[in-house]
Amino acid sequence: MFEDILNGSVIILSFIIKLPQVWTTYTMKRTKGVSLRGYWMELFGYVIMVSYCFHNKYPIKNYLDVLLCSIQLILYKGGKAFSLENKACITCIILFLLSALLHFIPNTVFSILLLSRIPVMSLSKCLHIQALYSSKTSANVSALTWGISAYNCFVRVWTSLYNLNDYIVTASYLTNAVLNSVLLIECLYYRFY
Secondary structure (H helix, E strand, O other): OHHHHHHHHHHHHHHHOOHHHHHHHHHHOOOOOOOHHHHHHHHHHHHHHHHHHHHOOOOHHHOHHHHHHHHHHHHHHHHOOOOHHHHHHHHHHHHHHHHHHOOOOOHHHHHHHHHHHHHHHHHHHHHHHHHHHHHOOOOOOOHHHHHHHHHHHHHHHHHHHHHHOOHHHHHHHHHHHHHHHHHHHHHHHHHHO
């Protein structure tokens, strides 16, 4: 029951997780302090997670949030949802997910890919941290987005241990939870000091 409430809260928040950042970027008309490369790396990490969970037939409630974040990142990228770059990315995602569904990729490759997700996602967060540090302002960055991201990752640490008993997935979420928290603290620091 408690686990279902946590899963539900993460999925509901994932419908809107990137919207505060989109709104901030839209109203400010610039992306200073935001790393677009970081977003592409984050998307790559999301695709790996979705494919791994899908391939291992994990319940969708344990990774639907990652799929929703992936879609929002594709739409957010420069506000050009149908640019050639985004179409290529969407095509790669679909091909990768189909490969997972049809079991064209062996389990060992998925395990290696999931392990590679930890440094990829860490680097994506570090790019965001560095961009924010360089700009010395969080006016263009949504603290709410990073707060929701931190919450979702901390909840996923719990639910992945409880439901999946998959320590690679748990380590990935824990790393992201810590780095999302650093981003949240950095956003708040630059906003109020």
